[in-house]
Amino acid sequence: MEKVQTITRAKVPIVKFIDPRSGLNVDISINxxxxxxxxxxxxxxxxxxxxxxxxxxxxxxxxxxxxxxxxxxxxxxxxxxxxxxxxxxxxxxxxxxxxxxxxxxxxxxxxxxxxxxxxxxxxxxxxxxxxxxxxxxxxxxxxxxxxxxxxxxxxxxxxxxxxxxxxxxxxxxxxxxxxxxxxxxxxxxxxxxxxxxxxxxxxxxxxxxxxxxxxxxxxxxxxxxxxxxxxxxxxxxxxxTVDADRLKHMEPVDIFHDLRDKNDDLVRNMLGENQSRNGCC
Structure with a gap:
């Protein structure tokens, strides 16, 4: 997580951050x-x-x-x-x-x-x-x-x-x-x-x-x-765009860059192993 920010005075308090891999803005609230x-x-x-x-x-x-x-x-x-x-x-x-x-x-x-x-x-x-x-x-x-x-x-x-x-x-x-x-x-x-x-x-x-x-x-x-x-x-x-610097973190990121050089069978095996570890069927 990057640029973690707590908004405690909001009507519903939230935690804001940026996912460094995808560049996505994320808001989390509870209850x-x-x-x-x-x-x-x-x-x-x-x-x-x-x-x-x-x-x-x-x-x-x-x-x-x-x-x-x-x-x-x-x-x-x-x-x-x-x-x-x-x-x-x-x-x-x-x-x-x-x-x-x-x-x-x-x-x-x-x-x-x-x-x-x-x-x-x-x-x-x-x-x-x-x-x-x-x-x-x-x-x-x-x-x-x-x-x-x-x-x-x-x-x-x-x-x-x-x-x-x-x-x-x-x-x-x-x-x-x-x-x-x-x-x-x-x-x-x-x-x-x-x-x-x-x-x-x-x-x-x-x-x-x-x-x-x-x-x-x-x-x-x-x-x-x-x-x-x-x-x-x-x-x-x-x-x-107004103040382009504030959107720099949103520049496109290839979140699958580490899979590009792998063949389809290997990717499917990796997916299956991940599902098994997390109890998925």
Missing amino acids: NSLALYNTKLLSSYAKLDSRVKDLAICVKHWALHRNVSDSVNGTLSSYAWSILVINHLQEQQVVPNLQSGGDRTVIAIDGNEFDITVNEDASLAQPSQQNIAELTMSFFRNYATRDWENEVISIRNGKSISRDEKGWMNENPTALEIYNSDEENSGRMGVHHLAIEDPFETDHDLCRVVRAEGELRIRNELLRAAELFGNGSTWKEICE
């Missing part, structure tokens, strides 16, 4: 039961339509390279971007709301009840036929011009809901007020500025980790992407 249902929900949406996964990959690639997908440092988590993708596809009539209708499933975790219903039989009468290029372009236009001051993203409802309905008011100070403050330590901005509701833990705003500078950067990057799309820029230009 985070609700995350299993979040993962199931995202997986269920991905199975509905290949465009769900395709758009998520496009958006996360862009967010990574434009440095707006790092909740530890005050921008949105990868999970939050996934929720924004699903919300957009619901609004574009690509996928239905999988948390509506059907029998409800409620579980208790640590004394709190959660409705974890996933209605995999839900469907749309006439799904949109937009291609992935059209959906990617409309994603950035959608969120660049979003009425964030009055709306809460809610895939549980299948659409945005008003802040009045949710009870999440846009509290001061704003990101811009903090950014323009002359004080050295102007503190955190008010809550619920880029309000994104967790689909199961509905009192949890996924933007609670976003800092003032992070919010301004997210908004600016969404606007930049929308403008570049409108100007006919290439995807490579839109995803031009």
Whole structure:
């Protein structure tokens, strides 16, 4: 493990590190039961339509390279971007709301009840036929011009809901007020500025980790992407890497380099021996 980092103040404490062989970023948490249902929900949406996964990959690639997908440092988590993708596809009539209708499933975790219903039989009468290029372009236009001051993203409802309905008011100070403050330590901005509701833990705003500078950067990057799309820029230009040094560890690594000079029979024997040692059949 390399670059091991403990995030103890997160809502769910995690250990982050980089696998030196593959270059992959790894997050480990313990006893985070609700995350299993979040993962199931995202997986269920991905199975509905290949465009769900395709758009998520496009958006996360862009967010990574434009440095707006790092909740530890005050921008949105990868999970939050996934929720924004699903919300957009619901609004574009690509996928239905999988948390509506059907029998409800409620579980208790640590004394709190959660409705974890996933209605995999839900469907749309006439799904949109937009291609992935059209959906990617409309994603950035959608969120660049979003009425964030009055709306809460809610895939549980299948659409945005008003802040009045949710009870999440846009509290001061704003990101811009903090950014323009002359004080050295102007503190955190008010809550619920880029309000994104967790689909199961509905009192949890996924933007609670976003800092003032992070919010301004997210908004600016969404606007930049929308403008570049409108100007006919290439995807490579839109995803031009910010601070390339931070992604050096992600350069492709041949994790099977030690097997390249071995024949197939030897590799199969090595695999069988490894399975035997680990009690696999």
